[in-house]
Every structure is written in structure tokens, then in C-alpha cells.
Amino acid sequence: MADLKPGFNPLFLREEELRQGMELLFYAYRDFAEEADAILAKYQLGRAHHRTLYFVGRHPAITVSELLSILRITKQSLSRVLGDLVKEDFITQRPGLRDRRRRHLELTPKGVEIERMLSQKQRACIARAYRSAGAEAVEGFRKVLLGIVNDRDRRQIEGPLAPRP
Amino acid sequence: MADLKPGFNPLFLREEELRQGMELLFYAYRDFAEEADAILAKYQLGRAHHRTLYFVGRHPAITVSELLSILRITKQSLSRVLGDLVKEDFITQRPGLRDRRRRHLELTPKGVEIERMLSQKQRACIARAYRSAGAEAVEGFRKVLLGIVNDRDRRQIEGPLAPRP
DNA sequence: GGTTTTAAGTCAGCCACGTTGACATATATG
């Protein structure tokens, strides 16, 4: 163990650094996701429902296939969850005007309400972390996470706040 | 929509900023976790096995209850996964010397091997993101993620690299 | 030394949420 002291073995330090990052991602995601569980339980919903509510709220009029490519699950998996949400009147579907095969998804007022309750807790969690870390840290947080995301998705994600010149 | 331009409605901007952070966390975790799936599939293992292998490798001689508190699952859930890993000779258990009720877990050579293969892909993913974001961004990434983690766990996580003065 | 507490394991059953594969329907497109 003596030769593994940081400073003596740069490779060790690098691996240690990377593992800490991996763990941080695990712990943060674990605790972040947990924030909404209590509310979800009250409505007999699971995390899959939450993700669906979130992204439909975020991308109004999103189509089923677009949603599938965000969630990266099969349409069969989504259909159960989406079925629940439509049945319980959290989400509505309407056929596209230009292409009537597509179903555009939208939150109902009830859907908006629960989505806001759910994301409010999670937003508070992020806000707390942002506040204590500072603006500069937030910029770094975003940069690194964006680097972890697949190339294809990266473009669209970084779009909204950083419109390309 | 006109009155929602950034600069005119700071609350909107703040919520937008927070939602972007939430999404970034989702997308990054999604893609990060996916990195190891191909290898896991070859060995007929799932992500739960991976998490167990990872944390046992990271905390040699960890006890079952310590592992449970990291993973935040029940012992019944862990027992299946752990049972597989012991049966396949990825992990060994040995009773503690001081307290013989405790089972200390350790990776076998075969366990070390697969753990390195798995984490290697994920480390490469993090390394790539770190490299492209820069050292300062990495510091911010760590600060923010640490802020998202529950208070109790935060102490132990930040310990290793930042020994308190 | 006997009682209680603790660490771990086990059995049984259940649920959430992912998968594959096959097939149906409506609509758009060439």
C-alpha cells in the first residue's frame, strides 16, 4: 500500500478521481430520484410514470416515438405507463394535423398540477445544491454532465440555453 | 410566449435552469449506466450485479449491512444478487474475526477481473467528459453532485480526496 | 448464565417495469 500514496502514482490518483466521480453520480441520482417517491406513492404511481409526466410536460405535443427515444424503452413498456396516465386523466393524446398517424401528448390541467408538485421537490433539491456550490460550479456541473451524454443527444440538450451563434 | 423571454422573467429563467440540470442528470445517468450493459449481458448479469461488484470492489471487506445502506435496497433483494455472485465465484464471504456474525465481502480474482472490465468502460466515459470539460469544471461537477447527496452520506463520500484539516 | 439484541439468511408471494416477438390498423408516401 505504501507505493499507492497519491503523488507517487499518478495513475492511481486518476483512477481514484474517476471512481469518485462515478460514485458521486450514483449517490446523487439515487437521492435525487428518491425526492419524489413519497408523492408518487400517494397517487399510486411509479418512477416510470414520473419520467413520462416530466418529459411530456417539458415537450408539449411530443409524439410517442420522440418520447420513446428520450426514455430509451420499448413502446410496449411505455404503453402501459402511458395508458395509466391517460386513463387517470393526467395526459391527453391528439392526432397530428399534418400527419394524423402521430399522437401528440399533452398534460391535462391535472397532469400539470401533479407534474409541478413532483418536479418542485426535485427542483428544490437541485436549487439547494446550485446555491451551495455557486454559479461557477454549476457551469462545470453542466459541462461535465453534457460530456457524458451521447453525442447525438448532446446537441439538442445544449440548444435551449445556449443558442448557437 | 413573448413575456417569457429570459431577462424579463427571472423566475422562468431559474426554473428553466433547474429543469435543464435535472434533465442533464437524467440523460447522463442513462448513458453512463448503459456503457457497461454489453459486458454484463455476456455474463448474464444485470445492473444490480454490477452495482454490487462495484461497491464490494471499492470497499473490500465490506459487510452485508454496510452494502445495504449504500445500495438502499432490502436484504432480500441483495441476497439474490449476492447469491449469484458468490455461486459464480465473483465474490467471497468470510466471517469477521472480532464479530463472527458479520460476513465480510471481497472480490475474488475473477471478480476483480470483471469489475475492472466493467468499470473500465465507465471510467473511460467519465475520463472523456472530464478531459473535455477541464479541471475547473470537474471541481464544479463534484461540488454540485455532492450537494445533491443526503447530508449523512456526504461526509463519508467527500472524505477520501479531501481530508478535513 | 440466562435474556435480549443484532447480523445475516431464507421462504413465499407480490409488484413495477423492463424485454422480445408477432400481429393489426391507419395513414403517409412513392
Add this chain to the structure above:
DNA sequence: CATATATGTCAACGTGGCTGACTTAAAACC
């Protein structure tokens, strides 16, 4: 008209969570 596309559906299955009840061994307590 033929083909491709978007969606939905039925069925079966796998993983990985959960609760609840119970056991065993060992430590800790009085």
C-alpha cells in the same frame, strides 16, 4: 396501388425491487 411508417395490442417472460414471517448464530447486557 404498393410500401413504409407511427402507433397500438396481445402474450409471455426476466429482473430487481418490495413486504412479512421466521430461523440461526453470535454478541451484548444484566
